[in-house]
Amino acid sequence: MTRAAEAAAYQKDWLKGLRQQITSGASFAFVNADTPHEIFHFMDMPMVTNQWWSAVIAAKQQAPYFFDWMEDEGFHGHLPKYSSLPLVAQLEGDPSRQPWGGLPAPALLCARQSSDEHGRIFRRWSELTGAPLHLLSAPGVADPAPNWWEMARENWEELYGTDRLDLLQAEIEELITAVEDLTGRSFDREGFAVYMDKIDRMEKMLGEVSDLIASAPKVPMGIAEQMPNVMIPQWHRGSDWALSHVEGFRDEVAERIEAGHAECPNEKIRMMWIGAGLWFDTSFYRAFEETHGATFAWSMYLPFASDGYIRADHGDPVRALAARVSAMNEQLHQPPWVNEWLVAQARKYRIDVALMLIPEHDRFSGYGSLFAKRALEQAGVKVIEIWSDMVDPRAWDREAAVAQVTAALDEMEVTA
8 A cells, every 4th residue: 555545544534533523512623724723733622624624525526516506696706715615515504415414613713814805704604603713814024035945944033023923923822722721721832842843853754755756867756646645644743643654655755766666657747736736636637647758746735844834943832833824825825935936846846847726716825826927937937827726626627628738748849
């Protein structure tokens, strides 16, 4: 069994346990993706992530129904679908259509105001369920450093700004108090420092995997297999299982390289997938290997593990956590943060072509796509725009997308 299959099996068992906890009445938190999950993990409070629940609904093939209902009810079509799908399903009111028969009311809601919509989406959740809402601030950085990843591990105070970190740390402290009240547990700060150190150790190993794949003669593991090996441990970061799994993942990649394994033996073109996963059609990632020797080497999930998560403790693990989440979305999606990072990653991975997923109505995930495209093109990378959504397959035309990419790859062969 591959490490990816092992991760999927672990996640399946974990989901069964989570489902049992929640449906049995355990207090749980419903949170956005860019919030401090570490507090809930460390305090052993069950947690459901908004975007993850959205992907689960989509995987059950229910997203088209809910989005049609949303539009019939008069909601505007520019809502970010990845973030709003769970709320729309809750508003629709028939829990039998949702996985597990829908979610009961959470005990706590938490979101970071990293886009205009998220605060309003979660306020509506609070109105519907009566759950207390903790909104974390997302003030802009006065002087964002384009090479942020070179500073973020150690010099995060200078990078993100003391005033911003003071604000976010105070809000996280309020969140800690709320979780203490709900769980009846005291927050062990020394234990939390140990927990945060384990996360950093895990992210450093993922950084080693990224280095291995980037420097390999041919891609030893494609992104469809990389993603579960990265994202499932990230959902459990800090746990003994996550640390052990990532170590095995690193060893598996190293062994494949040593054995001369290639995901695409006829590899001629290295590609990167920019944006969240195309969750309803992941086989798309292998559609161009036989025809063009084009293989996906890169997605954001693996390299962002080390660049986006590792933050030195400096004696205050809660403040280090504030540094971790204070610009997480901005670094992945907003210029100038994302531009130079993508260019640096493209050079490191020797990328020829980038496919850029642009969810037209999702500002959270699509803020700076065209700025990033320009930066990559100026660096010599061919960029193909894929205008689609991560969880809404209604407008996805695989045949047209394959034809679009095929034409671009054919053109590269003609001009080579």
